[in-house]
Amino acid sequence: MEKYLKKCLLDFSNYKTVDTKEKYRINANESPFNPGENPILKKYFKEVIENFNFNLYPDSSAKSLRTELSNYLSVGPEDIICTNGADELINLIILTFVEPGDKIIVHSPSFEMYEISSTINYGEVIKIPDLKNYIVDSQSIIDAAKKNKAKLIFLCNPNNPTGYLIPDEEINKIISETDSIVVIDEAYVEFSEKEEVGLLNDRTIIIRTLSKLFGLAALRIGYGIGNPEIISALNKVKPPYNLNGLTQELATVLLRNRENILSQIDFFKTERSRMISELRKLDYLTVYDSNTNFILIKIKDEYKSIILENFKKNSILVKVYENKPELENCIRISLSDKNINDLVIKSLSIGEYYE
CATH class of the missing domain: 3.90.1150.10 (Aspartate Aminotransferase, domain 1)
Structure with missing residues (x-):
């Protein structure tokens, strides 16, 4: 073999x-x-399942889900892409932008899927070790990105597994002082003091999920936030029907009643x-x-x-x-x-x- x-x-x-x-x-x-045990959400989930058309393909663009996410995030629906978990989005980003041999910067230790997806797609990963107490070394990230002409920089913020939150000013410095696409993984952001969606420009992609605070890990819902040009590029490689219809509808209902989760x-x-x-x-x-x-x-x-x-x-x-x-x-x-x-x-x- x-x-x-x-x-x-x-x-x-x-x-x-x-x-x-x-x-x-x-x-x-x-x-x-478990959101399904919340009496209010349980009622809405039951209605979704009872009226769901199991015989039909799902909405490939996840329009209703993107609309509810846009209301939650205060960004436009055109700035959002929905994926089968954040892992699919990480892979889509690399498929979209990375040629064989392109350099990808990750800080270390961090989420393993950045390196795994990069390796599978022939990207070359450069790891930047954290400073003492697992503080992300922003200056070394900038230096390595410049020296190696890195195509992508992955920042996990807050970081998994260390819990460290990179200050906004350091992220902005990384964006402004490099020519790389900066991917900011905010899977855990709702647990931090950072609330607003960060800077969106033509080189920034934000990754989020409904698996953590929202408790929908079993349904696998990730989503990306970026300007329409970046989202359009990602949609070129996104498979059709990548997010199943039942998942879309249950997540949409939950977001409409998100106060039950945000509390x-x-x-x-x-x-x-x-x-x-x-x-x-x-x-x-x-x-x-x-x-x-x-x-x-x-x-x-x-x-x-x-x-x-x-x-x-x-x-x-x-x-x-x-x-x-x-x-x-x-x-x-x-x-x-x-x-x-x-x-x-x-x-x-x-x-x-x-x-």
């Missing part, structure tokens, strides 16, 4: 997910709140502050600031196995970073409901095990 494979796949390792047998899953930054933001921010404060009392943990619905934690080496065993005993699945020197001894925990968050704190407490 190897002789038929693309050369870039011979030593390639794709993004891996894990089978879930644990009772509590806090490894994937999913919302603990959860205060809960996440309060729980995040509480958990960080509690965990910083444990001197064998380094707990990083977060602008997301997750927290990155570094564990002193001698305590790591004990803590992982605690999670196992309490049937909690966390994200453990193996074979990643930049994240050595780190775990990432997603915020959940208060009871599960309390169990997570107890699991991280050495010498204490709770049923």
Whole structure:
């Protein structure tokens, strides 16, 4: 089979997910709140399903969904493209703009799909390591983009897995001082203090999702924001009917009633502050600031196995970073409901095990 494979796949390792047998899953930054259990949303979802035309192809342009997103974002529908998750959008961006051998800048550590999609499409990835405490090194990004004539720069903001939020002035500097297309992945932006859509020009693309705060991870809804010229270019390579019709209609209904979801933001921010404060009392943990619905934690080496065993005993699945020197001894925990968050704190407490 190897002789038929693309050369870039011979030593390639794709993004891996894990089978879930644990009772509590806090490894994937999913919302603990199921929108289908909200009484108001449940009523609207039921109406959508009962009246849905399963025999018809979906709207290829996702017009109704883009209209509701435009109302939410205060941008024009023509500035939006909808995709089958943010992963599809990342791939579309690379398919649209990257020729074999083009340079792509990513800061590191960050979301793995930038590198994976670039490699599959013969882009050459240049990683810029973060500064101390996982602060994104904006100046080195600019320098590398100039030196290598980079086609794309990916900025994850807030960053996954570190939770760091790049200041607006640094993003604007990266845009103004390079000639690259700057892709800003804002999958977790609703959990931060940044609210408005950033600068849109002919070299900026913003990625967002309904998987995180909006709790529609199972439906796979990503969307991109850019000026009409960029969106038109992306539509040249977007497959027709890429986003199924039921997903479009359920997401549209949810956005029309988004106050039921946006009201959860205060809960996440309060729980995040509480958990960080509690965990910083444990001197064998380094707990990083977060602008997301997750927290990155570094564990002193001698305590790591004990803590992982605690999670196992309490049937909690966390994200453990193996074979990643930049994240050595780190775990990432997603915020959940208060009871599960309390169990997570107890699991991280050495010498204490709770049923």
